[in-house]
Amino acid sequence: MPVLVRFAPGSMARVILLALLLVSGLLATLPVEAMQAADAVAPAQAPTATEPATDAPPPDDIRGRFDFTFGRVAARLAELAAKLPLLLVALLIVAFAAWLGGFVSRRLHLLRLRTDNPYMDALIRNVLRALLVLSGVLIALELLQATALVSAVLGSAGVIGLVLGFAFKDIAENYVAGVLLSLRQPFAPGDHVVIDGNEGKVVALHSRSTLLMTLDGNELRLPNALVFKAIILNYSRNPKRRFDFAVTIDVGQSIHRAQSLGLEQVCRIEGLLSDPGPSWSVQEFAPTGIVLRFFGWIDQRHSDLGKVRSEAIRMVKAAYARAGIEGPRTTYHLLTARDESRGAEVRGDAEPVLGTDADTSVNRDIDAQLAEAQQAADGGANLLERGPDAR
Incomplete structure (x- = not known):
């Protein structure tokens, strides 16, 4: 039964990019293999008049230069046509790896990798897909004998990654903070929180920002790095x-x-x-x-x-x-000397003198809730807890 492989627009663009990488790797290996084949078949044979020497320097006249250039292009096209079946097999390997990555990432429960955190599920899904696609690309390059291109690409990627790391430092910081917030989960969707003075209800936690809905109904987006460093007051916990x-x-x-x-x-x-x-x-x-x-x-x-x-x-x-x-009265009453001679008047509703049996015990309303919160607290030792030998 034939298998129908479907790609999303984004994944199709990535497959095309990988195909171009394979073609460039194959073209990079063609001159070396052409020279090796020429040396093995006819090491002492000189080029004839009808076969231009690809390694010889180009002639000085214009016609000679055109003949030399077209000869090199024809030789490369002939080599590419000879390796076209191998290139198609390599492309099929990459396409199968991309399909397998999407298939496996959509079925995390079969691998027992599914968690209750949708953010971590998406992260694991993307990592699995990337690893499978990368494995397919390496196998295809090995099939084309273009593994030397991998070292060059990885070396260039290291330098480019260093430059991009400095250029997109804030984006990377927000992404890492989003992963840590997803693991720690100081709030849940719908919680009423105050983050760095911003009050609202949590809508969602994205890869680079936290979305709040203010009490006025406005949408507030906070960078995850700010949320991770800020003081969070959670009213709903x-x-x-x-x-x-x-x-x-x-x-x-x-x-x-x-x-x-x-x-x-x-x-x-x-x-x-x-x-x-x-x-x-x-x-x-x-x-x-x-x-x-x-x-x-x-x-x-x-x-x-x-x-x-x-x-x-x-x-x-x-x-x-x-x-x-x-x-409280907003007017002032002035007492004259005649009023003072009469003495202080005692109001009829004056408060009687009570005993000293008022409740002055310690308020324990929070203690029971504090004990429950300490038992439910997850992760790490309590740094405020004293040891048995502490005074």
Whole structure:
């Protein structure tokens, strides 16, 4: 059954280039083989008038030069026609190697080389295809007895590669960084990250760049070398995320009442986690007001951080308005001497003196998540871990 070999446009161009390389190698070997054949068959035979001497110097007249040139061209064409079947066999070997490279690279699972990383799969596929095609080219050159051309090509490729290495240093650096990022995988598609101050969601990791979609819907492309060296903040690696917001009340309001009412409203929000539970703190006590800060945790897989935070602020503000808890005043009150003689007035809603049974224990909300992250961390010893003899 005949086998139909199909090539993509890019692969067809590479096959044509390899064919030209084989033809040039064959043409480079023709003069040497022609001289060797002439020496073996008739070493003492002088060239006749009808057979121009290919090694003799060209005559001085114009007609003699034309005859000499056409004679050399005819001799080379005759040698090429004699070796045409061998050249066709060499081209078939290269074409078969190119087809075999594509066939094997598309079936990595049969070789047990397939990984869960599509980027590494593409890299292994390209390396296998290149090795098989290179093997076919070497076999074809050996068949044409043009292996001397390989040394010349490799020597030239070394010099050209050195020049191109300096010229395309950034491209090579981005490509190597892409391979290392693919192996390490500090983020996954869809993760919410901040890379070197650029915030967005990961779209894809390409060979030379990382594609992000900003929260505004714009496409952001970062070089892999920059991503590899930058500080990466990944919001999506841990599904639990904390939100917080601040509320400022008047200095004359009861802190205990405000925090109790605020926590009650925060706990009523849908999507709030009970472990870790919500908390609060007094952030600042200033002449203009008392700043209270509330904290809560959500599961990012089921709740949106911005929506939950917005709803929490709305509910606390509405509850304070119903309870008569005022915010900071923007007006100043002047006390006259008559007011000072009366003494300081005590507000009716002043906060009662409480005991010292407030919770001041260490916050362990992060510790459990930190332990899970340390157990799931892959690769390398922890350089922060002390040995048994460390003090």
